[in-house]
Amino acid sequence: xxxxxxxxxxxxxxxxxxxxxxxxxxxxxxxxxxxxxxxxxxxxxxxxxxxxxxxxxxxxxxxxxxxxxxxxxxxxxxxxxxxxxxxxxxxxxxxxxxxxxxxxxxxxxxxxxxxxxxxxxxxxxxxxxxxxxx
Amino acid sequence: xxxxxxxxxxxxxxxxxxxxxxxxxxxxxxxxxxxxxxxxxxxxxxxxxxxxxxxxxxxxxxxxxxxxxxxxxxxxxxxxxxxxxxxxxxxxxxxxxxxxxxxxxxxxxxxxxxxxxxxxxxxxxxxxxxxxxx
DNA sequence: GAGATAAAGGAAAAAAATTATCTTTTATAT
DNA sequence: ATATAAAAGATAATTTTTTTCCTTTATCTC
Numbered sequence: 001x002x003x004x005x006x007x008x009x010x011x012x013x014x015x016x017x018x019x020x021x022x023x024x025x026x027x028x029x030x031x032x033x034x035x036x037x038x039x040x041x042x043x044x045x046x047x048x049x050x051x052x053x054x055x056x057x058x059x060x061x062x063x064x065x066x067x068x069x070x071x072x073x074x075x076x077x078x079x080x081x082x083x084x085x086x087x088x089x090x091x092x093x094x095x096x097x098x099x100x101x102x103x104x105x106x107x108x109x110x111x112x113x114x115x116x117x118x119x120x121x122x123x124x125x126x127x128x129x130x131x132x133x134x
Numbered sequence: 135x136x137x138x139x140x141x142x143x144x145x146x147x148x149x150x151x152x153x154x155x156x157x158x159x160x161x162x163x164x165x166x167x168x169x170x171x172x173x174x175x176x177x178x179x180x181x182x183x184x185x186x187x188x189x190x191x192x193x194x195x196x197x198x199x200x201x202x203x204x205x206x207x208x209x210x211x212x213x214x215x216x217x218x219x220x221x222x223x224x225x226x227x228x229x230x231x232x233x234x235x236x237x238x239x240x241x242x243x244x245x246x247x248x249x250x251x252x253x254x255x256x257x258x259x260x261x262x263x264x265x266x267x268x
Numbered sequence: 269g270a271g272a273t274a275a276a277g278g279a280a281a282a283a284a285a286t287t288a289t290c291t292t293t294t295a296t297a298t
Numbered sequence: 299a300t301a302t303a304a305a306a307g308a309t310a311a312t313t314t315t316t317t318t319c320c321t322t323t324a325t326c327t328c
Contacts, residue, residue: 014324016276034314045277052277054315059276070204072256088250101244110235116222119261122206127253148295150305168285179306186306188286193305 011065018045022056023080031069031077031087031096069096071124086123092132099125145199152179156190157214165203165211165221165230203230205258220257226266233259 004023005015013019018041025040026032032040038053057078060066069077071089077096086101103121112118138157139149147153152175159166159174166174172187191212194200200212205223211230222231237255246252 009325014275016324018277047278049278049280050314051279051316055276058316068206070206072202072204088248088252090250091253097248097250099244099246099248099250101240105243106235106240109239110233112233114222114231114233115264115267116224116231116233116259117262117267118222118259119225120259122256122258122260124256125250125252125254126256128251130249133249133251143296148304150295152306181307183307183309184285185287185308189305192287 011063013063026080031079033075033077089124089126090129090132091126092128095129145197147197153190160214165213167209167211223258223260224263224266225260226262229263
């Protein structure tokens with residue numbers, strides 16, 4: 001029993017081999033698209049269907065086991081839920097990295113005369129990653 | 135000749151009646167989904183096809199006449215391009231508002247040890263709007 | 269550990285979203 | 299006014315995502 005079995009169960013998800021594999025791929029790659037996930041899964045389960053990928057990602061989203069990252073001008077990627085954080089996306093290679101942004105400070109400096117009660121922030125920076133600069 | 139004819143042309147877009155109508159709808163509603171835009175357009179052009187909506191939104195995106203706003207847990211909306219700004223999205227009613235965030239200040243306060251060259255930021259706050267609080 | 273059961277997987281189809289094709293119409297430059 | 303490139307309309311085709319139905323399996327209980 002690896003460590004993700006219990007984590008899946010804590011999110012009301014049965015620990016099937018397929019889900020453990022999805023979890024491993026997410027853990028290994030950090031941020032993955034549906035297509036990439038499907039391709040990787042095919043290596044282990046040669047008859048897995050895309051519907052199973054979608055069904056799992058959807059139920060994992062519902063149970064907050066994974067999060068969707070919506071990226072400007074690009075397809076969404078999915079990641080295991082962890083501490084709140086933001087993202088850096090490379091315009092050149094598409095790589096996605098995590099970054100911590102002081103949301104609290106931002107809110108203090110933002111003029112919110114609109115009386116909108118802000119609960120969370122989704123921040124995606126785009127630019128050029130270290131590797132692509134060289 | 136209303137004021138959007140010239141603006142369309144400046145973006146290398148022919149000022150067709152359909153495009154002027156799309157522009158009016160975007161201007162009037164601020165942020166609209168593809169479906170909403172289609173429904174509104176049907177009022178004026180009873181035989182317009184969804185393909186025309188997509189073709190126009192896509193070419194308007196390419197020519198930076200409109201921008202796509204990707205919203206967590208929801209479908210994208212589109213807006214006329216204006217000064218750089220961020221968005222507030224109400225979890226309750228789905229309304230989208232503009233807000234100005236001091237991105238520059240954020241960057242100064244963000245620890246970017248990853249040597250990532252940030253060029254732009256997409257920020258979407260979610261919470262409860264003024265109307266839904268009452 | 270064996271049996272019961274609710275949930276998950278596989279396969280295929282269906283539905284929804286998006287893009288492409290081809291012909292007709294039209295905005296715009298000349 | 300005419301020529302022309304681009305856009306619209308009408309489908310059709312693709313792509314993406316969801317659903318259905320039947321089989322398999324993870325997990326709970328004994």
